[in-house]
Amino acid sequence: MKITKIDTFLVSAVWRNFVIVRLETDEGVVGYGEGTMGDFEKTIAAAVNDFAPFLIGREIEINKITNFLNRNFFWRHGPILSTAISAIEQAMWDAVGKSLKKPVYELLGGRSIDRLRVYANGFISGAQEPEKFAEAAVDVVKQGFTALKFDPFGAAGPTISSEDFKAAIKRIEAVRNAVGDNVDIMIEAHGRFNVRTAINIAHAIEEFNPFWLEEPVPEENIISMREVKQASRVPIATGERLTSVGRFWDLLSSNAADIIQPDVCHVGGIRAFSHVAAMADVNNVAVAPHNPNGPIATAASINALSTVPNALILEYWLDAQTVRRSLVKEYFDISDGYLHPSSKPGLGIEVNEEALTKYQYKKMHLEYFSSDYKYYGDTA
Structure with a gap:
């Protein structure tokens, strides 16, 4: 062919x-x-x-x-x-x-697990008040998710003021109190802090039992990431911006992460993802793919992750549902916080080709960590 x-x-x-x-x-x-x-x-x-x-x-x-x-x-x-x-x-x-x-996961040797746990992201934007974080988190749990991730730190970094630090802790506390102890929460830092600040954050959030602290320091600095990991009792997750198998080798051989987050869109594809997961497995490190992407990447991630014995959880975004659901003819079915890989051939999805040209490209740039943070477009 x-x-x-x-x-x-x-x-x-x-x-x-x-x-x-x-x-x-x-x-x-x-x-x-x-x-x-x-x-x-x-x-x-x-x-x-x-x-x-x-x-x-x-x-x-x-x-x-x-x-x-x-x-x-x-x-x-x-x-x-x-x-x-x-x-x-x-x-x-x-x-x-x-x-x-044949489904792609069968071509890779078959599934290691029958279902994949997912966590919700993309469910809150621009909010400042702890109550808003809590309300959004409760809504996610009502949708059936048992885990969720959010960034409580606003525009802070590489250090954080006492005021912003207290505000972040209040947001985390509000979410934990709202969802209870049986829902896992992941804390995102987007690689913004220096080592000392990151360690202080790790110690401060420990009481809320987070599932992980993600990218507390810039991901390219593996030595700094290891230093934070060694000082933290909260698991450290990273890897979404590593774009080669070799960089994951550096990360894993340095013992700098508890959980790795390869992105099937950036690491080189499905086979490269599998290589990275295998290296993590022999180092007793779990795999939780980064996946803020569209439904095709989600399908690719599902196929790749379902073959991995050290699969932990998959990121699942809730924004832009109109566009996401328009792109594929049958959307992913999530039940009790899990989804089941499709038995359909290929990636397991059928693309709606009309939707490829329906939602025209828009020039945009999101200022993630500035006081002018904006969320573009219709969130329907």
Whole structure:
């Protein structure tokens, strides 16, 4: 089965644009992949288009093609190139699975677990009052989720004022009191703090029994991450912005994380995700994929994670539901905080092609950690 055409689509979804890759074959099979990053969407699409002429007419041999894309160009890895390669690789897996009438997870050796736990994110934005955090968290639990993640730190970083520190703790306390002890809460820091501040935060939030503290220091500084981990009794999670298997090797060999968060859109695709998970497994580290992306990436993450014996939990975003549900003909079914991998071939989803052009690209940039924080678009 040979590649005959590769197209990219930019789909507007509230505060980012999903980057979707459509791959056609000479057998009439179409595969889909996703390379959403939150910014630089046109740059990622351009990288996919730059790779495309080297792929048209080639037999779909996934390992051979990804090795070629990763090794046969002078510039390697980095967020743009790795994200473009990830999207192409997912689309190849989808096409091969559809051709063989097998789910991708079966092509990877079969499932290690029958269901995946998920945690909610993207359910609150711009709020300051602890009560608003608590109300949003309760609403998530009413939807059936047993775990949720939020960033309580506002615009703070790399240090935090006493006032902002107290405000953050009040938000966490409000959420914990609202949802009770049987719901897991993850605390997000987005890699903003220095080591001393991060350690102080880890110690202060310990009483609320968080499931993890995520990226307390910049993810590129593995030595600093290890220092925080060694000082913290709260599990440390990181890895969403690591864009190669090699960087995860550095992280794991340094014993700098309790939980790793590879993103199937950025790490190099499904096979690279599997390599990273295997390295984590031999180091007794759990895998909890980063996944603020669209439904195609979610499907790819489900297939990859379901084969992993050290799978912990999958991120599941609640924003932009109109766009998300329009992109696929049957959406994911979550029950009691878990979802079950589809038995359908390929990635297990059927893309609604009309939706690829319905939600036109919008130029946007979200200032995550400034006093001018804004949430773009319709949250329906």
